[in-house]
Amino acid sequence: MYVRPATAAAAAFLGFTLTLLGGTASSAAANGPDSAAATAAAAAADRAVLGDPVVYAHRGASAYAPENTLDAIDMAMRLGFDWVENDVQRTRDGELVVIHDDTLSRTTDVEEVFPDRKPWRVKDFTAAEIARLDAGSWFDEEFGGARVPTLREYMGRVQRNQQRLLLEIKKPELYPGIEEQTLQLLDELGWLDERHVTRRLVVQSFSADSVRIVHGLRPDLVTAFLGTPTVADLPKYAEFTDRINPWHTTISADWVEAVHDLLGAHGRAMEVDTWIVDDAATARKVADMGVDGIITNAPDVVQAAIDGL
Incomplete structure (x- = not known):
């Protein structure tokens, strides 16, 4: 390993x-x-x-609580995991909220509350309207009443729990300027000081342009690109990011080694955090490939598997 x-x-x-x-x-x-x-x-x-690979609770411990809710990051804390991952998007009135899909229908009761607002896109609703939605019952009635948190609310809970954050800027092409706005909020909340930047925060995106923007605005921040670039293209990414975070089915030990052989934007060996791994066999497989982190909905399952290596 x-x-x-x-x-x-x-x-x-x-x-x-x-x-x-x-x-x-x-x-x-x-x-x-x-x-x-x-x-x-x-x-x-x-x-x-x-x-050993760091285990990241994907959208919180989302195998056990509704994803991207405060319940999910609290569950991760109770399971003993301090790294949580989330997704950030923006409402019609400019509020940053934590939700994965660019529509509200899968993880809330928006179709019942606002039946005439199809296709129920996040960007078409105000923060106050989204705050009315139940974001827990779809998962289990036990979590009925859970809400889509604003990023400000979410960061308050992460801080209270003494957790660390892998923050994904989701679909930035829908939200011009979201990179700068996200960084402004993090700065306001004290998350861009040296201690947080070096130990408690990573910003990632599927958009290379978005990652490049974040790096340009805050070169001290650790950033990650979500995807699996070819080995030939890896040096281009190393200019503005520190990590390459691929889907686990798209990688090999040789590819991981190729990433590690490059120095990233901060002059250190680049790292690989792979997703989404929820079973023991796959966790052991990617750990043996040499990945630096594993992003999972079931962090306890993955941790138990790599502890046994």
Whole structure:
């Protein structure tokens, strides 16, 4: 398995330090007031240092709670995962909201509340109108009343949960200027200081132009391109991004190695975070390919699989 270059020396140091302390971080955490959560958090820290793939909760822990809701990121926290992924779009009156589809019909009751507004596009509704919608019952009645969060609300919960964010700018071609607006909000909320930029935030998009815009506006930010460029084209992406995040069915160990062989926009080896992996066998397969991260709806399933490698 590929070990990220920056982690080898840190792993050796961690092992030495834990020996001096008389145990592992996980065993120490198990004696705390909330042993399950503490153990999961400590184990995640151990894994990050040792170079195992980072597990990202896709749209929150969306196998267990309605995607992109506050419930979903709370579920990820309860499962012990601090990296969550979301999707950002914009309402008719300019509010940034967290939702995957560019229409509201799949994950809300918009067809019942606004039956005459077909095709129910996000950009055709105001933030107040979207706030009226139930974004949980479609998943399970247990989550009835969940709402489509604004990005501001979502960031407040991420901050409260002490989580980290893989933020996707969704369909930016529908929302001119959304990159600058998203960064302005993140800055206002304190998420563009050095600590957040270096440890807690990654911005990605399927649009290379959008990623390039984000990099131009904030060259210090870690960015990712969603897709699988050819090996020949990879150097072009390395000029403005740090990661290439492909669908897991489109990659091989050789392709992952080709990405790792390049230095990204910040002069470090480029990384690969693959999606969407929800079963143990595929998780082990992509981990063996050397990916740096795995984006999943079922983070607990994936973590258990790679822990067994």
